[in-house]
Amino acid sequence: GAGVSQSPRYKVAKRGQDVALRCDPISGHVSLFWYQQALGQGPEFLTYFQNEAQLDKSGLPSDRFFAERPEGSVSTLKIQRTQQEDSAVYLCASSLALLGSGGVTYNEQFFGPGTRLTVL
Amino acid sequence: AQTVTQSQPEMSVQEAETVTLSCTYDTSESNYYLFWYKQPPSRQMILVIRQEAYKQQNATENRFSVNFQKAAKSFSLKISDSQLGDTAMYFCALRKAGKSTFGDGTTLTVKP
Numbered sequence: 001g002a003g004v005s006q007s008p009r010y011k012v013a014k015r016g017q018d019v020a021l022r023c024d025p026i027s028g029h030v031s032l033f034w035y036q037q038a039l040g041q042g043p044e045f046l047t048y049f050q051n052e053a054q055l056d057k058s059g060l061p062s063d064r065f066f067a068e069r070p071e072g073s074v075s076t077l078k079i080q081r082t083q084q085e086d087s088a089v090y091l092c093a094s095s096l097a098l099l100g101s102g103g104v105t106y107n108e109q110f111f112g113p114g115t116r117l118t119v120l
Numbered sequence: 121a122q123t124v125t126q127s128q129p130e131m132s133v134q135e136a137e138t139v140t141l142s143c144t145y146d147t148s149e150s151n152y153y154l155f156w157y158k159q160p161p162s163r164q165m166i167l168v169i170r171q172e173a174y175k176q177q178n179a180t181e182n183r184f185s186v187n188f189q190k191a192a193k194s195f196s197l198k199i200s201d202s203q204l205g206d207t208a209m210y211f212c213a214l215r216k217a218g219k220s221t222f223g224d225g226t227t228l229t230v231k232p
Contacts, residue, residue, distance in 0.1 A: 003164075031218065033218065033220070041224050042211050042222030042225050043211070043220075043222045044222070045220055045221065048219065050218070056219055058219070059219075108167055109167070111165040111166070112164065
């Protein structure tokens with residue numbers, strides 16, 4: 001079936017503009033994750049949903065960042081009043097939620113192609 | 121807090137040879153998962169191999185295997201019989217519940 005898709009693939013914004021990045025997870029995947037990947041670095045966790053519930057938003061860098069998944073499927077990451085330091089690739093991943101041994105949740109994440117955001 | 125360190129920014133290997141990528145991590149948790157991901161140039165990140173921390177046996181996936189040393193908090197990836205298609209950036213990651221922490225990656229180049 002189709003993989004995780006993200007749109008737009010590229011976004012150029014002027015400093016101070018608001019942007020919205022969309023993620024379409026694999027159908028039936030319960031969990032959805034957002035990451036920020038700066039050039040030459042590894043992805044950094046932003047936030048995590050299980051269905052429509054946002055279970056962890058500890059990685060959101062400021063209150064300008066907001067994520068939602070109102071119907072437990074498509075998710076949108078919104079960045080208000082963009083700054084140059086927001087320039088990065090934003091990755092979305094989805095997974096089935098499987099409860100592994102020892103109470104640890106294990107789920108293989110499938111990543112989308114990312115949205116490259118450039119703030120001028 | 122969780123940290124993951126990959127101390128080799130770049131590595132190269134001749135086709136058909138073996139290469140080992142290093143990863144160390146720090147966590148106060150006893151149960152967690154460790155992963156190696158591959159990110160080819162301009163392509164999506166894909167899972168290479170995973171290891172459950174409560175398992176002592178090292179994971180193996182075809183040409184890919186890990187050396188997991190829990191006490192030392194070390195999780196290296198060995199690629200045997202390297203192929204040109206293995207050229208990519210490799211990320212080590214640690215997950216507890218929904219939150220993953222990634223290293224900064226190792227760029228691997230396989231030379232013909």
